[in-house]
Amino acid sequence: MGKLTIRDVARAAGVHPATASRALNPRLPGRISAETTQRVVEAAAELGYVVDVVGRSLRTRRSATIGVLVPDLLNPFYPPLLRGVGRALRHAGFEALIASTDNELDQESAIIAGFKARQCDGYIIASATLDDPTVRSLVADGLPVVLVNRLSDAIVPSVVSDDAQGIAEAVRHLRGLGHRKIAHLTGPAQLSVTETREKAFRAAAPKGIVVHAQTYTAAAGEQACTGLLDSSDVTAILAGNDMIAVGCYAAFDSRGLSCPADVSLVGINNMPLAEWLRPGLTTVAIPQENLGEEAARLIVALVADPAADLDSVVLPTRLVVRGSTARVRRAKHPSA
Amino acid sequence: MGKLTIRDVARAAGVHPATASRALNPRLPGRISAETTQRVVEAAAELGYVVDVVGRSLRTRRSATIGVLVPDLLNPFYPPLLRGVGRALRHAGFEALIASTDNELDQESAIIAGFKARQCDGYIIASATLDDPTVRSLVADGLPVVLVNRLSDAIVPSVVSDDAQGIAEAVRHLRGLGHRKIAHLTGPAQLSVTETREKAFRAAAPKGIVVHAQTYTAAAGEQACTGLLDSSDVTAILAGNDMIAVGCYAAFDSRGLSCPADVSLVGINNMPLAEWLRPGLTTVAIPQENLGEEAARLIVALVADPAADLDSVVLPTRLVVRGSTARVRRAKHPSA
DNA sequence: TTGAAAGCGCTAACAA
DNA sequence: TTGTTAGCGCTTTCAA
Numbered sequence: 001m002g003k004l005t006i007r008d009v010a011r012a013a014g015v016h017p018a019t020a021s022r023a024l025n026p027r028l029p030g031r032i033s034a035e036t037t038q039r040v041v042e043a044a045a046e047l048g049y050v051v052d053v054v055g056r057s058l059r060t061r062r063s064a065t066i067g068v069l070v071p072d073l074l075n076p077f078y079p080p081l082l083r084g085v086g087r088a089l090r091h092a093g094f095e096a097l098i099a100s101t102d103n104e105l106d107q108e109s110a111i112i113a114g115f116k117a118r119q120c121d122g123y124i125i126a127s128a129t130l131d132d133p134t135v136r137s138l139v140a141d142g143l144p145v146v147l148v149n150r151l152s153d154a155i156v157p158s159v160v161s162d163d164a165q166g167i168a169e170a171v172r173h174l175r176g177l178g179h180r181k182i183a184h185l186t187g188p189a190q191l192s193v194t195e196t197r198e199k200a201f202r203a204a205a206p207k208g209i210v211v212h213a214q215t216y217t218a219a220a221g222e223q224a225c226t227g228l229l230d231s232s233d234v235t236a237i238l239a240g241n242d243m244i245a246v247g248c249y250a251a252f253d254s255r256g257l258s259c260p261a262d263v264s265l266v267g268i269n270n271m272p273l274a275e276w277l278r279p280g281l282t283t284v285a286i287p288q289e290n291l292g293e294e295a296a297r298l299i300v301a302l303v304a305d306p307a308a309d310l311d312s313v314v315l316p317t318r319l320v321v322r323g324s325t326a327r328v329r330r331a332k333h334p335s336a
Numbered sequence: 337m338g339k340l341t342i343r344d345v346a347r348a349a350g351v352h353p354a355t356a357s358r359a360l361n362p363r364l365p366g367r368i369s370a371e372t373t374q375r376v377v378e379a380a381a382e383l384g385y386v387v388d389v390v391g392r393s394l395r396t397r398r399s400a401t402i403g404v405l406v407p408d409l410l411n412p413f414y415p416p417l418l419r420g421v422g423r424a425l426r427h428a429g430f431e432a433l434i435a436s437t438d439n440e441l442d443q444e445s446a447i448i449a450g451f452k453a454r455q456c457d458g459y460i461i462a463s464a465t466l467d468d469p470t471v472r473s474l475v476a477d478g479l480p481v482v483l484v485n486r487l488s489d490a491i492v493p494s495v496v497s498d499d500a501q502g503i504a505e506a507v508r509h510l511r512g513l514g515h516r517k518i519a520h521l522t523g524p525a526q527l528s529v530t531e532t533r534e535k536a537f538r539a540a541a542p543k544g545i546v547v548h549a550q551t552y553t554a555a556a557g558e559q560a561c562t563g564l565l566d567s568s569d570v571t572a573i574l575a576g577n578d579m580i581a582v583g584c585y586a587a588f589d590s591r592g593l594s595c596p597a598d599v600s601l602v603g604i605n606n607m608p609l610a611e612w613l614r615p616g617l618t619t620v621a622i623p624q625e626n627l628g629e630e631a632a633r634l635i636v637a638l639v640a641d642p643a644a645d646l647d648s649v650v651l652p653t654r655l656v657v658r659g660s661t662a663r664v665r666r667a668k669h670p671s672a
Numbered sequence: 673t674t675g676a677a678a679g680c681g682c683t684a685a686c687a688a
Numbered sequence: 689t690t691g692t693t694a695g696c697g698c699t700t701t702c703a704a
Binding site: 015016017018019022031032033036055057058059060061 | 689690691692693695696697698
């Protein structure tokens with residue numbers, strides 16, 4: 001069973017291949033009569049013809065494929081985002097090439113090279129650093145790019161969450177519980193989310209401590225939290241994201257501290273399962289799937305019209321209060 | 337800045353495009369002299385040439401792209417598997433088109449149509465049902481397919497975990513804690529994993545109850561668990577996977593039951609964060625990332641030689657004991 | 673070892 | 689409205 005081509009369809013419908021192509025693709029130039037169109041469509045359906053995107057792609061320089069890059073597939077924040085991206089893209093006739101840098105910055109350019117070789121029509125990048133040469137080079141090449149969650153210095157349409165608002169709410173929540181010694185245990189400095197969150201935290205808690213973990217992972221969070229507990233006597237921690245918060249739980253455990261009795265903890269993301277952590281994590285919720293959907297919407301619009309002047313999107317956040325935050329404990333009896 | 341083609345490289349190196357192509361692609365027929373090769377390679381590097389996979393693909397009928405289909409991106413079991421797949425594929429020069437059916441069976445054929453149009457060289461399917469027309473049609477078309485985690489009636493190379501062994505261990509563990517009334521709260525019947533796990537459970541606990549949830553999700557697990565608690569007095573539950581176990585936690589909560597004091601719970605998967613659930617989940621660990629790596633290895637081998645007779649892979653499991661299992665509680669005082 | 677020519681499947685531009 | 693022609697970028701014959 002040789003592969004079906006447009007020629008087979010054309011022959012079956014008794015028309016020229018170009019006519020068949022136009023009939024199957026109403027947006028192409030050249031109106032085709034209703035009867036011819038119907039004959040072609042029926043022949044295609046009967047034969048089970050599926051267009052060869054490779055052939056089309058070579059001709060049109062369009063692949064109906066979007067390259068999607070996330071920094072860490074193991075961070076539960078990203079799967080819902082990818083779900084939103086995938087659904088919205090497929091709805092618009094696109095498929096997604098998906099890859100993760102696994103938090104290794106130097107992976108980015110290699111992955112993007114693989115994407116470029118496959119003629120992606122556009123790129124959704126969730127792994128951007130503030131100073132990101134790969135993003136810059138995509139933009140310099142005139143390729144459609146949308147950033148999501150993490151911004152870069154390149155000026156492209158983007159979709160982010162209004163972290164400042166949620167963080168202000170989180171700090172108010174902690175202060176309302178009597179906490180005065182609050183730390184922000186956030187991620188690496190070269191990311192826009194880190195900057196935004198740190199700035200929002202400093203505005204809300206001018207006297208707060210800020211500590212940076214190496215990456216937005218539980219392991220790095222645990223390490224940084226252990227250091228923080230060694231060097232200060234905070235009663236509450238705002239983690240840079242929920243995975244860092246998980247690392248804080250681990251650090252509390254090995255220190256013999258109880259959350260929330262000894263330390264209150266707030267995360268950011270409201271990732272899946274945050275509700276089922278031990279204890280349930282109070283966290284600034286970000287609409288992960290919506291971020292992905294909006295990013296897909298923007299890249300589709302940008303691919304359709306690369307010159308379009310698209311507004312970036314900022315989605316709202318909200319504080320979700322669970323068991324990891326509680327009223328501050330009274331001053332301890334001096335232990336020495 | 338027009339796109340760089342093999343012609344540009346050839347011109348820069350002073351050779352014919354075909355020669356340049358051969359020089360850059362040592363596996364093509366026709367040896368090229370070392371000096372010519374070097375000249376071409378240098379010219380390509382200097383210009384920053386990246387092969388156009390679309391053009392190549394049209395000629396060779398190879399896209400260096402693998403279609404990967406999972407049933408539920410929101411199940412934390414799959415991201416590590418995808419990570420294994422993505423890494424191993426990229427290592428072999430392939431990229432992955434990734435999509436999720438979101439547990440909607442009828443999505444499968446539509447997604448695969450999108451993959452086929454893009455001329456995937458092969459398919460890794462993690463969403464197969466026992467009787468899966470989409471998988472059958474891929475196989476009938478002679479396309480390379482590897483199944484992972486879930487098997488189908490189609491006979492193709494596959495990668496699965498040795499669930500029977502882990503489940504036997506889990507049931508031994510529960511019996512060792514004094515549990516005699518044990519239920520298996522598993523997923524939908526049309527999946528091979530459900531069948532395998534149920535069979536293993538029945539072998540290990542002939543008197544056990546078996547209940548099916550509609551899907552392998554927390555919501556379905558909660559619903560089924562509530563029904564189970566209504567109709568029986570089990571002291572321990574082996575959940576069909578960790579997400580169903582999460583649903584059990586929720587059902588326990590709304591019943592006012594405490595885990596493990598009132599009911600012990602064992603999951604299957606050891607998904608990320610299982611350790612941090614409330615309480616930490618005792619579970620049959622499956623090497624998720626290895627599953628993905630092996631699947632990638634098989635599909636690459638199969639693409640290279642579609643006639644290859646590859647052995648399927650079975651990876652070992654092991655029980656990880658955490659806080660969700662405990663010695664069975666003594667008989668209660670009769671409450672009425 | 674290298675060059676010349678042809679064609680993968682499709683659709684844009686032009687012609688009828 | 690439909691047909692004709694050409695060519696996207698690459699690699700594979702075949703010929704030198």
